[in-house]
Amino acid sequence: MSQALLDKESVLAQMANHPAVAALSAGDRPLLAEAKWQFEELTVYVAREDVVTACLAVQAAGYNFLEDLTAVDWLPRTPRFQVSVHILSHSLKERIRIAVLLEEESPAMDSVTAVWPSANYFEREVFDLMGIRFNGHPNLRRIMLPEEWEGHPLRKDYPVEGYR
Amino acid sequence: MSDTLATPILEAPHAEGAESQHMVLNMGPQHPATHGVLRLVLEIDGETVVRLYPEIGYLHTGIEKTCEAKFYQQIVPLTDRVNYLDPLSNNLGYALAVERLLGIEIPEKAQWLRVLLVELSRLNSHLIWLGTHAMDIGALTVFLYTFREREEILRLFEAVAGQRMMTSYIRIGGLAMEPPIDFLARVQAFIKTMPEHIDEYSNLLTGNPIFIDRLKGVGHLSAADAIALGVTGPVLRASGVDIDLRRDMPYSSYEKFQFNVPISNGCDVWARYEVRMIEMRESVKIIQQALDGMPEGAIKANAPKVVLPEREKMKTQMESLIHHFKIVTEGFNVPAGEVYQGMECGHGQMGYYVVSDGTAKPLRVHMRYPSFATLQALETMCKGRLLADVVAVIGSIDIVLGEIDR
Known part of the structure; x- marks a missing residue:
């Protein structure tokens, strides 16, 4: 399928059998807040409080490997931050993206280290460079920059040449 | 699994009673066997490793931030x-x-x-x-x-x-x-x-x-x-x-x-x-x-708005000259969207996550590297x-x- 599906309704209509879509829309409370299929990639948006539940659901559906976790600063759009989790399935040979949108005011979400311990460094990197907190992270401290560094360089309101 | 992913050794050494013989050892950041500037803090009991905590960031240059200030081809x-x-x-x-x-x-x-x-x-x-x-x-x-x-x-x-x-x-x-x-x-x-x-x-x-x-x-x-x-x-x-x-x-x-x-x-x-x-x-x-x-x-x-023209064409044809000038001075716009491209490099799975907002500079470039x-x-x-x-x-x-x- 090459044409883009840009909203939840069209994704649910045409990709209901996709393992990740099925796993997230099953159950009493659907976890799928929004979805899109673009550039041959499936993005599922979940609410902030659902992220660990959603990760467990796709893990049970065969998406067993956390490949990458990072964040995007959409300033001036609201909600400002997007955390993107890329999950690979070794058996299905396929990748999905779970995206969580976070407000500008003290952005925080639950840590997925309980599901994939490998999220540890990735979440520390996002905390360090983007200033997003991960609740329940075992060691949330700066990883790249010194502890006493001011600000979070990957934010759009941080100047490229740094504060002078 | 590893428990020093939770707390660094220097802050919380394993206190196994007052008679603990554990020693904290620094390896790096300039140890020849660390292949660069990697610092390992090791808690050792005699010669046995009890815990190990990697300290990284000595080579951090903010490449991902730099990418956001450049045209795609730069x-x-x-x-x-x-x-x-x-x-x-x-x-x-x-x-x-x-x-x-x-x-x-x-x-x-x-x-x-x-x-x-x-x-x-x-x-x-x-x-x-x-x-x-x-x-x-x-x-x-x-x-x-x-x-x-x-x-x-x-x-x-x-x-x-x-x-x-x-x-x-x-x-x-x-x-x-x-x-x-x-x-x-x-x-x-x-x-x-x-x-x-x-x-x-x-x-x-x-x-x-x-x-x-x-x-x-x-x-x-x-x-x-x-x-x-x-x-x-x-x-x-x-x-x-x-x-x-x-x-x-x-x-x-x-x-x-x-x-x-x-x-x-x-x-x-x-x-x-x-x-x-x-x-x-x-x-x-x-x-x-x-x-x-x-x-x-x-x-x-065959994408003249993205690929620089051949040198000879640029010197002889007006259209190629314009394309060349446009690409070099103002870049090319990339359709809005996000793409994660994974591939297998020598060390493992590498990934480039590029987010575009439709302009000539990327909104975000994230690099997933295996090490x-x-x-x-x-x-x-x-x-x-x-x-x-x-x-x-x-x-x-x-x-x-x-x-x-x-």
Whole structure:
């Protein structure tokens, strides 16, 4: 399928059998807040409080490997931050993206280290460079920059040449 | 699994009563066996490693932030510098991501040349791994042999790109320029001798009792731990997980090549050595197939708004001159959207996550590099083993600090 599906309704209509879509829309409370299929990639948006539940659901559906976790600063759009989790399935040979949108005011979400311990460094990197907190992270401290560094360089309101 | 991923040793040393004999030892940031500026804080009991905490960030240059201030085509030279041992794979990962956003088709010849060059680059990366790994173990000779072949690969890179290490040869929309006329013949001559050279390294190491003793049974990492800790590439395959993105999620026409993916169930440093040695032979096979079936045609996509025009056309045709001027001065707009392009580089799975907002500069470029995640498994592999084994394990995960710190 090459044409883009840009909203939840069209994704649910045409990709209901996709393992990740099925796993997230099953159950009493659907976890799928929004979805899109673009550039041959499936993005599922979940609410902030659902992220660990959603990760467990796709893990049970065969998406067993956390490949990458990072964040995007959409300033001036609201909600400002997007955390993107890329999950690979070794058996299905396929990748999905779970995206969580976070407000500008003290952005925080639950840590997925309980599901994939490998999220540890990735979440520390996002905390360090983007200033997003991960609740329940075992060691949330700066990883790249010194502890006493001011600000979070990957934010759009941080100047490229740094504060002078 | 590892518990110092939770708390650094210097803050919370294991207090096992007042008579605890544990010592905290600093290894690095300038230790020759850490392959860069990696600092390891070790808590040791005699010579046994109790805990291990990696401190990284000494090479952090903010490449991802720099990318946001540059035009798409200006980012290609930055990607070289991330993993400086496998430059062409970095170029390819970035180029593929942006090409998917742009929706441009790459001519077949360019795709095949890319495969050929990326495999040469993988050989380059594996040769450095083998030389330095053996040197860490104490087998100094192998280093000289592997660097002899690496020199030849660097000369080939210089022939196509004019640069030995920071090639920037794979560009958005194809390749920078036609390779020189005798390039394929030179690659053929090199490839013909390569299997013999691999035998030569193997003769020096595979039967060497000291080398075997230092490697076998060291750095055990089970498949479940490897997946949980984000390990990829040869280390994951040496733990018995059968995944290689070149075969399983092919890119740049890898589906047209026949090659085996070596797997080992050894889960130790020796298994990683064996897997990488076979991978080198498979790379040689892929390069041979690329040479035999090299298609004819262009090396740049037909996308005048993205690809710089030929020099001669630029000097003689008004339209080409305008395109050239526009690309250089204001870049090209990339359709809005986000793309994650994963690929298999020498060390493991690499990924470029490019987010575009429709302008000529990316909103976000994130680079997923294998060593960053693999470093988390270091403690699991070293715990309860001797201090000297840490050096063998670091060598076996083929660490590059440039790609960890970015």
